[in-house]
Amino acid sequence: xxxxxxxxxxxxGGGHAGTxxxxxxxxxxxxxxxxxxxxxTLGQMSCNPAIGGIGKSHLVKEIDALGGAMGLATDLGGIxxxxxxxxxxxxxxxxxxxxxxxxxxxxxxxxxxxxxxxxIFQQAAGDLIVDGDTVRGVVTETGIRFRAETVVLCTGTFxxxxxxxxxxxxxxxxxxxxxxxxxxxxxxxxxxxxDRLKTGTxxxxxxxxxxxxxxxxxxxxxxTPVMSFLGNREMHxxxxxxHIAHTNERTHEIIFANLDRSxxxxxxxxxxxxxxxxxxxxxxxxxxDKASHQVFIEPEGLDTHELYPNGISTSLPxxxxxxxxxxxxxxxxxxxxxxGYAIEYDFFDPRDLRHSLETKFIHNLFFAGQINGTTGYExxxxxxxxxxxxxxxxxxxxxxxxxxxDEAYLGVLVDDLITLGTKEPYRMFTSRxxxxxxxxxxxADLRLTExxxxxxxxxxxxxxxxxxxxxxxxxxxxxxxxxxxQPGSPAxxxxxxxxxxxxxxxxxxxxxxxxxxxxxxxxxxLAGEPVNDEAVAExxxxxxxxxxxxxxxxxxxxxxxxxxxxxxxxxxxYAQVEGLSHxxxxxxxxxxxxxxxxxxxxxxxxxxxxxxxxxxxxxxx
Ligand code: FAD
Numbered sequence: 001x002x003x004x005x006x007x008x009x010x011x012x013g014g015g016h017a018g019t020x021x022x023x024x025x026x027x028x029x030x031x032x033x034x035x036x037x038x039x040x041t042l043g044q045m046s047c048n049p050a051i052g053g054i055g056k057s058h059l060v061k062e063i064d065a066l067g068g069a070m071g072l073a074t075d076l077g078g079i080x081x082x083x084x085x086x087x088x089x090x091x092x093x094x095x096x097x098x099x100x101x102x103x104x105x106x107x108x109x110x111x112x113x114x115x116x117x118x119x120i121f122q123q124a125a126g127d128l129i130v131d132g133d134t135v136r137g138v139v140t141e142t143g144i145r146f147r148a149e150t151v152v153l154c155t156g157t158f159x160x161x162x163x164x165x166x167x168x169x170x171x172x173x174x175x176x177x178x179x180x181x182x183x184x185x186x187x188x189x190x191x192x193x194x195d196r197l198k199t200g201t202x203x204x205x206x207x208x209x210x211x212x213x214x215x216x217x218x219x220x221x222x223x224t225p226v227m228s229f230l231g232n233r234e235m236h237x238x239x240x241x242x243h244i245a246h247t248n249e250r251t252h253e254i255i256f257a258n259l260d261r262s263x264x265x266x267x268x269x270x271x272x273x274x275x276x277x278x279x280x281x282x283x284x285x286x287x288x289d290k291a292s293h294q295v296f297i298e299p300e301g302l303d304t305h306e307l308y309p310n311g312i313s314t315s316l317p318x319x320x321x322x323x324x325x326x327x328x329x330x331x332x333x334x335x336x337x338x339x340g341y342a343i344e345y346d347f348f349d350p351r352d353l354r355h356s357l358e359t360k361f362i363h364n365l366f367f368a369g370q371i372n373g374t375t376g377y378e379x380x381x382x383x384x385x386x387x388x389x390x391x392x393x394x395x396x397x398x399x400x401x402x403x404x405x406d407e408a409y410l411g412v413l414v415d416d417l418i419t420l421g422t423k424e425p426y427r428m429f430t431s432r433x434x435x436x437x438x439x440x441x442x443x444a445d446l447r448l449t450e451x452x453x454x455x456x457x458x459x460x461x462x463x464x465x466x467x468x469x470x471x472x473x474x475x476x477x478x479x480x481x482x483x484x485x486q487p488g489s490p491a492x493x494x495x496x497x498x499x500x501x502x503x504x505x506x507x508x509x510x511x512x513x514x515x516x517x518x519x520x521x522x523x524x525x526l527a528g529e530p531v532n533d534e535a536v537a538e539x540x541x542x543x544x545x546x547x548x549x550x551x552x553x554x555x556x557x558x559x560x561x562x563x564x565x566x567x568x569x570x571x572x573x574y575a576q577v578e579g580l581s582h583x584x585x586x587x588x589x590x591x592x593x594x595x596x597x598x599x600x601x602x603x604x605x606x607x608x609x610x611x612x613x614x615x616x617x618x619x620x621x
Pocket of ligand 1: 375
């Protein structure tokens with residue numbers, strides 16, 4: 001049957017990529033259909049109920065700055081918020097929230113159901129309508145045909161999904177959900193390069209069976225951090241603590257004794273797993289000299305006793321999982337509510353995509369999320385937003401848009417994927433960005449909201465709030481620059497008390513704010529009224545303190561640019577280059593770049609690593 005309405009954009013899959021894609025397209029005024037297996041699983045967190053963390057919160061804030069849903073849903077569902085790297089510089093500071101998975105999902109579903117121009121339909125897509133080299137629509141597994149100008153595919157871990165628990169296998173998209181086999185088979189007929197990846201999840205535990213008295217408590221930060229630029233603490237539900245447990249030698253013995261029953265070590269799983277989220281059997285095997293690994297015991301929500309033991313993802317058989325869990329102090333009597341498992345799935349080589357995330361082989365077809373070889377909700381959401389926005393622009397006959405590497409982590413993510421591809425699940429890190437002093441989580445709105453407004457992604461309420469904030473930052477920075485403190489004045493005495501040093505000459509408040517020992521609260525009141533908006537004060541302070549570092553980074557970038565053409569000898573032994581990490585050595589040895597410029601574009605090869613290579617080359621001469 002042909003569905004009577006025609007859509008501008010069809011999005012397949014209601015996970016993190018699909019929901020951001022559908023919302024972006026609908027916000028831009030396109031009639032959008034979100035076609036998903038099950039409306040109950042819209043916005044479902046397949047694994048850890050947590051959003052953000054290092055490199056990832058930068059993406060969440062960029063999604064938010066462009067009008068997306070993930071940041072607000074996190075504020076509505078977050079039950080423990082922390083700022084990681086709080087004592088380090090703002091470039092690497094990252095907000096992380098433990099979420100109540102039910103509240104998070106409800107927040108996403110609410111935004112989808114209330115979005116104008118968006119139609120939701122529950123059905124599995126089984127086929128694409130392809131006319132020559134252009135996609136024209138989608139056919140569901142029950143034969144309903146939907147027509148559209150563009151299609152965005154966001155099917156996550158579902159294509160050809162195989163679940164492993166020990167040596168037992170079953171077909172599934174994730175536990176409890178069917179795989180997408182018809183669509184996977186159809187896509188394998190098209191000229192895309194397809195391969196397999198794997199990821200895994202730990203067993204879940206019943207909190208009633210855990211002895212929290214022997215675990216270390218980890219409360220959230222006070223004052224509670226906020227994720228969205230439009231969020232506030234009043235939106236947060238009740239806040240709770242996480243706890244920390246540890247594996248021990250007995251745990252590791254159990255794992256070693258059963259490695260032959262692990263599908264990964266017995267060769268049953270062929271897909272490559274996530275390097276930065278390894279299974280416990282991987283960790284114990286790779287770091288055999290480590291006597292213990294941390295396990296974060298994280299609540300799955302406020303209205304459930306289920307716990308997520310972060311750090312013991314595993315595909316070992318259930319009886320071994322139970323022994324592993326019960327070998328850990330505090331978990332001796334733990335009841336497992338759901339076994340851990342690994343899943344293998346199809347992904348497409350992202351080098352077959354353009355910067356817009358449109359495929360090179362089929363016009364008007366876009367790919368976003370885990371199917372492009374990434375791991376994580378944040379990487380998926382960011383790609384979804386970009387693909388949704390470009391699918392909408394194509395439907396309207398407009399040119400594609402994407403941010404550059406120096407504008408956004410989203411730019412870094414897409415550029416890494418489409419130019420370098422990936423052999424393992426790709427996770428975002430701050431080290432992947434060359435310009436990370438410019439790309440902070442705190443200034444994502446200043447970097448992107450204006451572009452989002454021009455693209456039609458940012459609504460009036462967000463634009464008004466952003467404009468007020470931006471003007472307040474400019475006004476306050478100008479006020480501090482024009483306010484002077486004279487030596488011997490009461491203001492100078494206050495500075496002397498704070499720093500232990502007398503003021504030698506006249507200084508503006510802005511110059512004083514650049515000093516490491518002084519913060520906004522120390523100087524802003526010394527002449528005139530300080531602002532009482534935390535976000536404005538934070539931004540004024542960071543901009544003042546970081547200008548010098550940003551300028552220095554620019555010099556470093558310019559210096560590296562001058563050496564871009566420097567050749568890397570074909571016989572260079574990267575193992576001998578002192579100061580490079582094992583991962584970077586491995587990547588360089590595999591890729592064998594011909595010049596420093598090529599080396600610098602390899603995913604994970606940082607500007608610091610390029611400088612080390614340059615020094616090594618100079619020493620060789
Ligand atoms: P998904 O969230 O998988 O969403 C896909 C959506 O598409 C679903 O709604 C599905 O129902 C729908 N769909 C699929 N096929 C069809 C079809 N034919 N028709 C209609 N709808 C369809 N990430 C980490 O960062 N760290 C981890 O440790 C980690 N562990 C994981 C463990 C497991 C077991 C799983 C399953 C995932 C794990 N992830 C992990 C990955 C994380 O869940 C994904 O990165 C993220 O969910 C990807 O979002 P997505 O939107 O691309 O896909």
